[in-house]
Amino acid sequence: MEIVKNSSGDLLEMQLSGSFDNESSVHFRESIEESARAGWHRILVDLGNVDYISSAGLGALVAARKNILTLNGQFGVHNPSAFVAKVLMLTKLHDMLIVAPSDFHEFETQATTTLDVSSQRSARVGSVEMEIFSVPSTEPMKCSIFGDAKALQNSSTSKSTSHGVSFGYDSYGLGLGALASQSASGENQYGELVAVSGTVSQSAPTSSQLPDYSIVRGEFTPTAHFLYGAKMEGHFSSLIRFNHSDPEARITVSELVQCCMQEQGIRTAACVILADCAGLLGAQMKHWNIADSGESAFSVPRIRDWLSYCPEHFHQHKLALIVGVATLDHATMPSALQSFLRPLSGNSQQTGHFHAAVFPYRALKKRTIDLQSFVHDLFEESEIQEVLHLLRDVRPTTGETESELQSGACWIEPIDPSRITEVSA
Amino acid sequence: MLELKGIFKTFFPNTPNEVRALRGVDLRITPGSWVNIIGTNGSGKSTLLNATAGTFPLDQGEIILDGNRITRWPEHRRAKLIGRVFQDPFSGTAPSMTIAENLALAARRGQARGLGFALRTGWRNDLRDRVAAMGLGLEDKIEKPMDTLSGGQRQSITLLMAGLVRPSLLLLDEHTAALDPKSADKIIELTGKFIAENQLTTIMVTHSMQQAANFGDRIIMMHQGSICHDISGLQKSRVRASDLIAKFDEVRRSDQLDESVADMLRSNYV
Numbered sequence: 001m002e003i004v005k006n007s008s009g010d011l012l013e014m015q016l017s018g019s020f021d022n023e024s025s026v027h028f029r030e031s032i033e034e035s036a037r038a039g040w041h042r043i044l045v046d047l048g049n050v051d052y053i054s055s056a057g058l059g060a061l062v063a064a065r066k067n068i069l070t071l072n073g074q075f076g077v078h079n080p081s082a083f084v085a086k087v088l089m090l091t092k093l094h095d096m097l098i099v100a101p102s103d104f105h106e107f108e109t110q111a112t113t114t115l116d117v118s119s120q121r122s123a124r125v126g127s128v129e130m131e132i133f134s135v136p137s138t139e140p141m142k143c144s145i146f147g148d149a150k151a152l153q154n155s156s157t158s159k160s161t162s163h164g165v166s167f168g169y170d171s172y173g174l175g176l177g178a179l180a181s182q183s184a185s186g187e188n189q190y191g192e193l194v195a196v197s198g199t200v201s202q203s204a205p206t207s208s209q210l211p212d213y214s215i216v217r218g219e220f221t222p223t224a225h226f227l228y229g230a231k232m233e234g235h236f237s238s239l240i241r242f243n244h245s246d247p248e249a250r251i252t253v254s255e256l257v258q259c260c261m262q263e264q265g266i267r268t269a270a271c272v273i274l275a276d277c278a279g280l281l282g283a284q285m286k287h288w289n290i291a292d293s294g295e296s297a298f299s300v301p302r303i304r305d306w307l308s309y310c311p312e313h314f315h316q317h318k319l320a321l322i323v324g325v326a327t328l329d330h331a332t333m334p335s336a337l338q339s340f341l342r343p344l345s346g347n348s349q350q351t352g353h354f355h356a357a358v359f360p361y362r363a364l365k366k367r368t369i370d371l372q373s374f375v376h377d378l379f380e381e382s383e384i385q386e387v388l389h390l391l392r393d394v395r396p397t398t399g400e401t402e403s404e405l406q407s408g409a410c411w412i413e414p415i416d417p418s419r420i421t422e423v424s425a
Numbered sequence: 426m427l428e429l430k431g432i433f434k435t436f437f438p439n440t441p442n443e444v445r446a447l448r449g450v451d452l453r454i455t456p457g458s459w460v461n462i463i464g465t466n467g468s469g470k471s472t473l474l475n476a477t478a479g480t481f482p483l484d485q486g487e488i489i490l491d492g493n494r495i496t497r498w499p500e501h502r503r504a505k506l507i508g509r510v511f512q513d514p515f516s517g518t519a520p521s522m523t524i525a526e527n528l529a530l531a532a533r534r535g536q537a538r539g540l541g542f543a544l545r546t547g548w549r550n551d552l553r554d555r556v557a558a559m560g561l562g563l564e565d566k567i568e569k570p571m572d573t574l575s576g577g578q579r580q581s582i583t584l585l586m587a588g589l590v591r592p593s594l595l596l597l598d599e600h601t602a603a604l605d606p607k608s609a610d611k612i613i614e615l616t617g618k619f620i621a622e623n624q625l626t627t628i629m630v631t632h633s634m635q636q637a638a639n640f641g642d643r644i645i646m647m648h649q650g651s652i653c654h655d656i657s658g659l660q661k662s663r664v665r666a667s668d669l670i671a672k673f674d675e676v677r678r679s680d681q682l683d684e685s686v687a688d689m690l691r692s693n694y695v
C-alpha cells in the first residue's frame with residue numbers, strides 16, 4: 001500500500017492506494033504516529049484507491065482514530081472504494097470512521113482548552129519557538145533543600161541520614177534517595193528520584209530492571225527518603241509549549257530552560273518538562289554505601305560498581321518527564337542549594353539540576369495540558385522505563401554534550417529566594 | 426559438590442601480553458545442580474573450566490570436588506572425576522577408532538584394565554543400548570569409525586562418553602556452538618535429558634541466551650575474569666533470554682565508563 005501525504009492549513013490528508021492488509025497496517029500506524037509527532041492532529045484519510053482492506057487494516061484505522069481523538073484532534077476517512085465501502089457497512093464501522101470532508105473542515109475552530117487560560121501569546125528566543133499560556137500567578141513557589149550533596153560526597157564515616165519528605169499533589173522534587181525507608185535486607189537501596197504532582201519514581205539498581213514508583217491515592221501520600229534533594233511547593237502559572245524553528249534541530253535541556261527563564265524574566269525557577277526526546281544523557285546511582293564513599297569512589301573500576309553512566313544519547317523518541325531547578329543568582333543562593341546546582345552551560349552564570357523519568361512515546365495534545373491528570377494517566381496506562389540524573393558531559397577530549405529534546409511543554413514558576421529553606425542533617 | 430575459592434590466573438605475567446584471565450572467582454555448586462556460564466568473549470569462561478579440569482596450575486585459590494582437595498592434582502587424575510565436552514566435535518575422541526572403541530576407552534577411564542575387557546559382549550550390548558537410548562539411530566553404526574559421523578552425531582557420542590562413568594562433574598564448553606541450529610537443538614535436548622537421568626552436577630558455557638534461560642538452574646555471568654551476576658532459584662526460573670541480553674548491554678555500557686568519564690562524573694555528579 002502506498003501513502004501520499006498532502007497538507008492544507010492544519011489539515012493533513014493521507015491518500016492511500018493498494019491493498020490495506022496486515023503488512024500495510026504496520027506502515028500506516030507508523031505513518032500516523034510520525035504525523036502526530038510532527039504536530040498533525042487533524043487527519044483525513046482518502047480510501048478511494050484502496051482495493052482491499054482486511055481486519056488488520058480496519059483495526060489500524062480504528063486505532064488511529066482513537067489516538068488522534070485522545071490528542072483532542074480529528075480523524076476520519078472518506079471516499080471509500082466500492083469494496084471498502086461494503087466492508088465498512090458490514091462491519092458497522094461506517095458511521096464511526098466516515099466523515100464528509102466538508103464537516104471535517106467545520107470542526108476547525110473547535111479548539112479545546114482544559115485549563116482556564118487568562119493569556120496566550122507567542123514568543124521566540126533564539127531558535128526556540130514558544131507559545132505561552134498563563135494564569136494569574138498566586139504566589140511564587142517555595143523550595144526546601146534536604147541534605148547537602150557536597151557534604152555527602154566528602155563524608156566517609158557519617159551515618160547515612162535520610163530525610164523523609166512527602167510529595168502530595170502540589171509538589172515537585174528531585175534528588176538522591178529511596179522510596180522505601182529501609183529495604184528488607186537492611187541495606188538501603190538508593191537511586192535517583194523524580195517527584196511530580198503526587199507521583200514519586202526511583203531508578204532501579206540496574207538498567208535491566210524497571211524503576212519503582214509510588215502515587216497519591218486516597219489517604220496515602222508517597223514519601224521520598226532523600227539523602228539529598230529538593231522539594232518545590234506551589235502552582236505553576238505558566239505553561240510554555242516549545243519547539244525548534246528547524247524541525248530537524250534539537251533543543252538541549254539547558255537551552256530550553258534558559259529561553260523559558262529569559263522569556264518569563266525569572267531569576268530562580270522550578271520547572272517541569274514533558275517532551276519528545278531526541279536523546280537523553282544521564283547517570284544513575286546503583287547503590288550507595290556510605291562506608292565506601294569518599295574520593296576513591298570515583299576511581300575506575302570502583303565507580304562502575306555504584307554508578308551507571310554511558311556517554312551515549314538514549315531514549316530517542318521516548319517521552320521524558322523532567323523536573324528541575326535553575327538559577328541566575330547562584331552566588332547568593334543558600335550553600336546547600338549551591339552544591340545541588342551545576343553550571344548549565346560553559347558560557348553562562350546559570351546553574352541548575354534536572355532529573356528525568358522516561359516513558360514510551362505518547363503524543364502530546366496541542367495547546368494546554370493538565371499536568372496532574374496527564375502524569376497520573378501516564379503512570380496508570382504506561383510503563384515507566386528509566387529514571388535518570390541528567391548530566392552535561394564536558395570532557396576535554398569529547399567537548400560538550402547533554403540531553404536533547406524535540407518539542408514539548410515546560411511548566412515554569414519563579415522560586416521566591418526568601419522562601420528557600422535548608423534542612424540539613 | 427564443587428567449591429572454587431579465590432581462584433586467580435594470569436597468563437604471561439609481567440610481560441606486555443599479560444592477561445589477568447581469572448581475578449578472584451568464588452563459586453559453590455551443590456550436587457546435582459546445573460550452572461550455565463555466560464559472558465563476553467575473553468571474559469574467562471573457558472579458563473574457569475580449564476582451571477577446574479586442571480589444564481594449568483592456579484596462581485592462587487583452592488578447588489574442592491566431592492570432598493577431594495584437587496587443586497594440585499594433575500589433569501589426568503581429575504579426569505576420573507570430571508567429564509568434558511568441548512565446542513569442537515573433532516576433539517576428545519579418537520577419529521579412526523570405532524564408536525564402540527571410543528566408548529570403551531571412556532568407560533575404562535580410571536580403570537587399569539585393557540580394552541578387551543571393556544569390549545566383551547556384555548559391555549557391547551550395554552553400549553548399544555545406551556547409544557540407542559539417545560534416539561539418533563546411531564546404534565547400528567557403533568562399529569563404524571568416529572570420522573564417518575557428522576558433527577552433531579559426534580557431539581552426542583562425546584556427551585555419552587563424558588557421562589559414561591557418572592562423573593562428579595560434567596563440564597560443557599559451548600558444546601553446541603559448532604553445530605547447525607537443528608543439530609544444536611537436538612544436542613541441547615539430549616544434554617538436558619542426559620543430565621537429568623544421571624543427576625549430573627554440570628557447568629555449561631554457552632553463548633546462547635535461549636539455552637542459558639531454558640536449561641539448568643543457575644546462571645553465572647562472567648566479566649573480566651570475575652563473576653558479575655549470579656541468577657538462581659525463582660529468579661532463574663523467570664529469566665528470559667531478553668533479560669540476559671540486557672545484562673550484556675549493561676556490561677557494555679559500564680565498560681564505557683573510563684577514566685575521562687569518571688573525572689567528569691567526579692565534578693558533575695552529586
Ligand SMILES: Nc1ncnc2c1ncn2[C@@H]1O[C@H](COP(=O)(O)OP(=O)(O)OP(=O)(O)O)[C@@H](O)[C@H]1O
Binds near residue numbers: 466467472473
Ligand atoms: N592458555 C592460555 N594462554 C594464554 N592466554 C590464555 C589462555 N587461555 C585463555 N587465555 C586468555 O585469557 C582470556 C580469557 O579467555 P577465555 O578463553 O577464558 O575466554 P572465554 O570467556 O571462554 O571467551 P570465549 O567466549 O571467546 O570462548 C583471553 O584473553 C584469552 O586470550
Ligand SMILES: [Mg+2]
Binds near residue numbers: 470
Ligand atoms: Mg571460551
